[in-house]
Amino acid sequence: MIITIGREHGSNGHLIASGLAEELGYRCLSKEIVDKAAEDSSFNKAILASYDEKRISPYIATSPHYMGMGEGFRLSTQIAAAQFDAIRSLAEAGNCIFVGRCADYVLRNRKDLFRVFISAPVEFRVRTMMDRKGLSEEQAKKLIRQVDKDRSSYYKYYTDQIWGEIENYDLCINSARVGVDAAVKAIAGVVRGLSGE
Helix, strand or coil: CEEEEEECCCCCHHHHHHHHHHHHCCEEECHHHHHHHHHHCCCCHHHHHHCCCCCCCCCCCCECCECCHHHHHHHHHHHHHHHHHHHHHHHCCCCEEEECCCHHHHCCCCCCEEEEEEECCHHHHHHHHHHHHCCCHHHHHHHHHHHHHHHHHHHHHHHCCCCCCHHHCCEEEEHHHHCHHHHHHHHHHHHHHHHCC
């Protein structure tokens, strides 16, 4: 099976993905997608990481300190294409979990695909980021808004679908209500059922 996990920032989606990988004995692929894209393309890791799950705004004006809209868009789409190629390549080995990066859309034609989205109320996510990164409440709110905006914009631009919309996933979980361990058990149970284990 191939599992994809989309997640709101601060919803513990990455913890759930890691726990699920351990529970099922699957590979958990997140930054590894960037590493693979760097290995298979002409882009270095630093450039790939700086564009990771971000889209350049079409409203950014050309300036002496900015490469310009045309060049920025071209680079952004080339980097996304390199990541999507890396996702397809990594999926060929089977039994893995992809975190974010439009993997649910990129792999949409695979019959062994199971798509999950992790969300949580903003208050929970703010507390999580305050604890995890030592941020003030205002800093945590600002970070969550920015990261979620980037992910949503990136997803919409490359898939023409709405990030987090229930129709785009097979299972949606509120991690604040369910918790990390129960979310892992729930997803693992469904995956085992689907794979006939």
